[in-house]
Amino acid sequence: MEYLPTKPRIVIDVAESVRASTADERERDATAELAPYRWQELLRAAVRDSRQLLARVGLSSQWLPGAEAGSGEFSVFAPEAYIAKMKFGDPYDPLLLQVLPRQEELEESPGFVRDPVGDAAAKLGPGLLHKYAGRALLVTTGACAIHCRYCFRRHYPYSESPRSAAAWEPALAQIAADSSIREVILSGGDPLTLVDATLAEIVERIAAIPSVVRLRVHTRLPIVIPERVTDELLAWLRGTRLAPIMVVHANHPQELDAHVLQSLGKLVDAGVPVLNQAVLLRGINDSVATLVELCERLINARVLPYYLHQLDRVAGAAHFEVPIERGRELVAQLRSHLPGYAMPQYVVEQAGEGSKSLLM
Ligand SMILES: *Cc1c(COP(=O)(O)O)cnc(C)c1O
Ligand code: SF4
Numbered sequence: 558m559e560y561l562p563t564k565p566r567i568v569i570d571v572a573e574s575v576r577a578s579t580a581d582e583r584e585r586d587a588t589a590e591l592a593p594y595r596w597q598e599l600l601r602a603a604v605r606d607s608r609q610l611l612a613r614v615g616l617s618s619q620w621l622p623g624a625e626a627g628s629g630e631f632s633v634f635a636p637e638a639y640i641a642k643m644k645f646g647d648p649y650d651p652l653l654l655q656v657l658p659r660q661e662e663l664e665e666s667p668g669f670v671r672d673p674v675g676d677a678a679a680k681l682g683p684g685l686l687h688k689y690a691g692r693a694l695l696v697t698t699g700a701c702a703i704h705c706r707y708c709f710r711r712h713y714p715y716s717e718s719p720r721s722a723a724a725w726e727p728a729l730a731q732i733a734a735d736s737s738i739r740e741v742i743l744s745g746g747d748p749l750t751l752v753d754a755t756l757a758e759i760v761e762r763i764a765a766i767p768s769v770v771r772l773r774v775h776t777r778l779p780i781v782i783p784e785r786v787t788d789e790l791l792a793w794l795r796g797t798r799l800a801p802i803m804v805v806h807a808n809h810p811q812e813l814d815a816h817v818l819q820s821l822g823k824l825v826d827a828g829v830p831v832l833n834q835a836v837l838l839r840g841i842n843d844s845v846a847t848l849v850e851l852c853e854r855l856i857n858a859r860v861l862p863y864y865l866h867q868l869d870r871v872a873g874a875a876h877f878e879v880p881i882e883r884g885r886e887l888v889a890q891l892r893s894h895l896p897g898y899a900m901p902q903y904v905v906e907q908a909g910e911g912s913k914s915l916l917m
Contacts, residue, residue: 599638600636604633604640606633607625620657627660634703635656635704636782638784655705655841657706669870673870673871673908689912692773693741695741695744697746697748701746702777702781736768739768739769741763743773748774748775749776750778760799772797774794777805779820780812794827803824804831808842809847810853813851832860833862835866835901836865836868837884841877863901867879884903888900902915
């Protein structure tokens with residue numbers, strides 16, 4: 558896409574030609590190779606259909622038609638460890654609501670579109686998005702370890718992303734050619750669905766670009782499959798000359814069980830600053846008590862609440878939206894319960910803007 562807004566926007570979509578065009582292919586991407594690691598086995602064993610998911614949480618087939626209708630374009634995908642944290646028999650469990658498709662996903666809502674954050678316009682080349690000054694985002698893979706129904710990338714054309722490390726060369730060359738890029742963000746999909754050997758290789762290539770000084774990893778994997786925090790992962794994070802930052806994604810305190818907290822602790826112990834971003838979601842975390850507990854659990858685990866995102870207005874996710882006015886009320890109340898350092902910034906991403914916009 559040649560169009561570049563006035564403010565530089567770089568998102569590097571490494572995975573584009575790599576990316577698979579259908580959800581099925583996407584899943585295969587993540588699990589195609591031999592799965593010598595425990596986390597890969599867990600990924601491979603993830604629940605991939607509505608019937609199985611409902612059975613697993615003890616819900617009747619009353620919910621099935623809606624779930625099957627809703628899953629048409631974006632399939633069900635939920636690892637066992639995530640399902641195990643759901644309350645059995647509760648159709649409104651806050652974790653289940655994040656992964657169980659619903660009839661509402663087919664409804665059209667005014668203002669809800671396929672590319673709400675302007676990724677197409679920000680694309681510099683396969684695998685590379687440049688949206689924000691100083692930061693380039695590399696889309697390393699289309700695969701995720703969970704399919705979040707509210708995801709703004711649910712319609713993203715992942716099939717265009719590169720597949721091999723060599724295929725990332727053009728994106729890396731573009732980063733090298735722009736010395737204003739100081740930070741590279743590995744995103745996706747979820748970059749941690751790639752094996753550590755591949756990630757270590759990408760990171761080494763990025764570190765070979767003298768103008769880049771920071772490496773950020775955006776991932777939900779430590780939350781959904783805590784086994785993903787392997788010694789190999791910690792080794793490449795520790796070993797690079799780049800300053801590492803990890804941004805994880807938990808929306809509800811129930812996602813943060815002892816196993817997850819232990820994995821987050823390993824990252825922090827390795828010297829990696831860990832931040833959390835959450836999405837404000839109707840019926841899931843739109844209460845003061847829930848947000849306070851989420852932020853407290855995070856901070857007690859030495860993870861800083863970073864962003865609370867207003868939902869991106871992606872087609873199929875309108876039923877998750879909390880009005881901004883309500884969001885502002887919640888955040889104002891949050892402030893009276895939490896220390897200042899535990900307050901997430903309430904933000905929204907607007908296509909074409911040079912940064913996320915503060916809503917408070
Ligand atoms: C959110 C985002 C970033 C990073 O923004 P921060 O405010 O630094 O967290 C970078 N690139 C893209 C495309 C983004 O959406
Ligand atoms: S929110 Fe993150 S983990 Fe969930 S489907 Fe979207 S990209 Fe994947």
